[in-house]
Amino acid sequence: MAENDLWQSVLDEIVTEVNSASYNAWFSDLKLVKIQNNTVIIQVPLEMHKKILANHYIELIDDAFYKIMNQNYEFEFLLKEEIDDSLRKKVPPKEEPMENVHNVDNFFQEISTSKEMVIEEPEEWDSNLIPSYNFDNYIVGDSNRLAKTAGMIVAEQPGKVHNPLFIYGKSGLGKTHLMHAIGNYIVEHSKKKVLYTTSEMFKDEYVSITNNDLGNNLQNAANFKRKYRDIDVLIIDDIQYLVGAEKTQQEFFHTFNALHQANKQIIISSDRSPDDLKLLEERLRSRFSWGLPVDIYPPEFELRCKILRSKLKNMTISTKIDENVIEYIANNCQNDIRVLEGSLNRLMAYTAMIVPEKIDLNFAIEALGDYVNHNIYKVNSIEGIQNAVASYYHITVDDLKGKRRSANIAYPRQIAMYLSRVLTEENLNRIGLEFGARDHSTVIHACDKIVQDLKTNKKLEGEIKEIQNMM
Numbered sequence: 001m002a003e004n005d006l007w008q009s010v011l012d013e014i015v016t017e018v019n020s021a022s023y024n025a026w027f028s029d030l031k032l033v034k035i036q037n038n039t040v041i042i043q044v045p046l047e048m049h050k051k052i053l054a055n056h057y058i059e060l061i062d063d064a065f066y067k068i069m070n071q072n073y074e075f076e077f078l079l080k081e082e083i084d085d086s087l088r089k090k091v092p093p094k095e096e097p098m099e100n101v102h103n104v105d106n107f108f109q110e111i112s113t114s115k116e117m118v119i120e121e122p123e124e125w126d127s128n129l130i131p132s133y134n135f136d137n138y139i140v141g142d143s144n145r146l147a148k149t150a151g152m153i154v155a156e157q158p159g160k161v162h163n164p165l166f167i168y169g170k171s172g173l174g175k176t177h178l179m180h181a182i183g184n185y186i187v188e189h190s191k192k193k194v195l196y197t198t199s200e201m202f203k204d205e206y207v208s209i210t211n212n213d214l215g216n217n218l219q220n221a222a223n224f225k226r227k228y229r230d231i232d233v234l235i236i237d238d239i240q241y242l243v244g245a246e247k248t249q250q251e252f253f254h255t256f257n258a259l260h261q262a263n264k265q266i267i268i269s270s271d272r273s274p275d276d277l278k279l280l281e282e283r284l285r286s287r288f289s290w291g292l293p294v295d296i297y298p299p300e301f302e303l304r305c306k307i308l309r310s311k312l313k314n315m316t317i318s319t320k321i322d323e324n325v326i327e328y329i330a331n332n333c334q335n336d337i338r339v340l341e342g343s344l345n346r347l348m349a350y351t352a353m354i355v356p357e358k359i360d361l362n363f364a365i366e367a368l369g370d371y372v373n374h375n376i377y378k379v380n381s382i383e384g385i386q387n388a389v390a391s392y393y394h395i396t397v398d399d400l401k402g403k404r405r406s407a408n409i410a411y412p413r414q415i416a417m418y419l420s421r422v423l424t425e426e427n428l429n430r431i432g433l434e435f436g437a438r439d440h441s442t443v444i445h446a447c448d449k450i451v452q453d454l455k456t457n458k459k460l461e462g463e464i465k466e467i468q469n470m471m
Contacts (some may be wrong), residue, residue, distance in 0.1 A: 007032035107116025133180035158265035169296035172336035192232035414446035
């Protein structure tokens with residue numbers, strides 16, 4: 001199929017999205033000149049077309065090309081005389097390798113015939129859901145009641161209400177458990193096809209396809225598109241990790257649109273609200289607010305006690321533990337459910353070594369004293385580390401997250417990254433994100449730098465101890 005046929009297919013997509021007056025004014029006289037170096041060159045009749053198309057219709061044109069070519073392009077709008085001048089001045093180019101110039105005829109033919117590819121249906125669909133995460137063992141309190149209620153409504157009527165459902169809150173508050181519970185309920189009570197993934201998994205799959213030779217990768221691209229669009233429910237965790245991945249954001253944008261337009265349910269989680277995801281594309285953030293954003297707060301004291309009692313039911317120490325031990329742990333662990341579980345696991349391990357007849361408050365303090373003091377109160381929050389470092393060096397948290405590289409800011413920033421790495425369980429990507437969306441390699445460099453300096457700099461060792469005491 002030649003360029004003219006490709007362009008006609010694009011126009012056929014556009015004509016369904018605009019009224020006849022707009023189509024006749026801005027699209028009917030356009031011509032596709034060529035596609036080269038991932039740029040589509042389009043001839044326009046008047047100078048004003050350039051501005052109108054670029055400012056008002058560029059996303060529409062981009063979407064139309066993507067539906068047909070399964071790829072994003074840059075666009076250049078030129079007058080006929082500009083194209084003629086360019087051709088007159090241009091020296092005949094050397095033949096470019098196929099990875100730089102798309103042969104429209106061959107490529108479009110491949111895309112067209114790819115619809116006839118035999119894509120084997122897997123014998124059993126893998127939803128990636130964890131069966132043990134369900135509504136029955138999701139403990140509810142004031143801090144997460146709204147989120148669970150919204151989740152149950154979505155589970156009972158997927159695609160009909162609250163679409164997308166956007167669940168946000170800090171790490172360790174039960175977002176992932178709730179998302180799996182919704183998915184498991186839908187699977188158990190319907191024949192709908194559910195897929196759970198994380199933004200990092202989505203990104204890795206997409207990058208692995210785009211990094212390969214296009215001609216040899218049509219089958220994988222078709223399978224990727226089918227995997228994420230031929231489903232009834234998409235559950236995607238930790239969407240904040242798409243920050244900085246512009247091409248993956250574009251692909252997710254199109255995936256989101258395809259699912260939403262087909263009334264398929266989308267469930268998303270993040271460590272912050274849609275409005276606070278400033279480094280994601282605006283068009284993505286606006287779509288996240290189309291449905292219902294719900295937040296989960298750190299669990300209140302009563303909920304923490306309920307969670308501990310629920311966890312104890314499956315532990316051998318449940319018959320030995322005093323109620324005031326549960327309250328002691330709940331009082332000293334306020335921000336992260338995972339640390340509640342860690343406290344019980346540590347207590348059980350200590351009990352296995354000492355074998356007491358009863359686990360009273362004195363025994364719990366002996367078993368958990370260091371863990372409570374250093375792991376619960378002080379080191380569980382990157383935000384707390386940033387506040388302490390900023391206060392100690394008389395700078396602001398915004399300085400730590402900003403772009404300035406002066407010594408009085410860059411070195412404290414490295415210290416804060418180092419402390420975040422050694423005092424929290426967060427991964428490198430999460431730490432980099434909290435410091436102005438920096439790459440994980442920047443975090444590694446900062447940690448290595450501080451580790452080396454600590455070997456010879458006693459003053460630095462003292463400063464870090466003082467910072468830890470402030471947290």
